[in-house]
Amino acid sequence: MASAKDGAARVTNEWKVRNIEDMKIPATIRQLHRDATRMRKAAHAPYSKFKVGSALLAPRGRVFGGCNVENASYGGTVCAERVAILKAVSEGVTRFTDIVVVTVAKTPAAPCALCLQTMAEFFDPETRIWLASPTKIVSVHRFVELLPKPFGPKQLAEAE
Numbered sequence: 001m002a003s004a005k006d007g008a009a010r011v012t013n014e015w016k017v018r019n020i021e022d023m024k025i026p027a028t029i030r031q032l033h034r035d036a037t038r039m040r041k042a043a044h045a046p047y048s049k050f051k052v053g054s055a056l057l058a059p060r061g062r063v064f065g066g067c068n069v070e071n072a073s074y075g076g077t078v079c080a081e082r083v084a085i086l087k088a089v090s091e092g093v094t095r096f097t098d099i100v101v102v103t104v105a106k107t108p109a110a111p112c113a114l115c116l117q118t119m120a121e122f123f124d125p126e127t128r129i130w131l132a133s134p135t136k137i138v139s140v141h142r143f144v145e146l147l148p149k150p151f152g153p154k155q156l157a158e159a160e
């Protein structure tokens with residue numbers, strides 16, 4: 001995975017830098033982007049027409065892909081990010097370093113609040129979330145940046 005000298009680590013340390021145009025994107029992330037773009041093609045999105053692909057990277061290089069799977073009873077819809085996380089967890093993988101999310105929104109979309117809450121269960125504050133179109137990664141964010149105050153086991157433990 002990423003060494004301290006490559007682009008991903010540099011982005012992590014300078015997370016306020018949003019434009020990654022000039023930054024070197026590690027080969028592992030470029031491949032993850034291709035995986036997420038491919039996964040997007042499997043999206044079942046007949047209602048919103050908003051197809052999303054994701055690819056989740058675990059330590060030691062394991063990749064779990066996801067796409068959004070909509071349902072006629074809209075509440076049954078599952079986002080691409082959660083599909084990837086649930087696939088990984090169901091196979092015993094619960095630690096992650098990176099996720100790429102691919103949409104065709106003019107500004108590539110960030111994960112919804114429900115996905116962020118699911119991420120809070122498994123992601124480290126430093127887990128990187130790369131937002132992309134099918135052709136280009138446009139930004140990278142630390143998880144803690146997108147959800148700075150997650151609800152978690154700490155709150156449950158503090159209940160009086």
Ligand SMILES: [Zn+2]
Pocket residue numbers: 079080081082111112113114115116
């Ligand atoms: Zn979502």
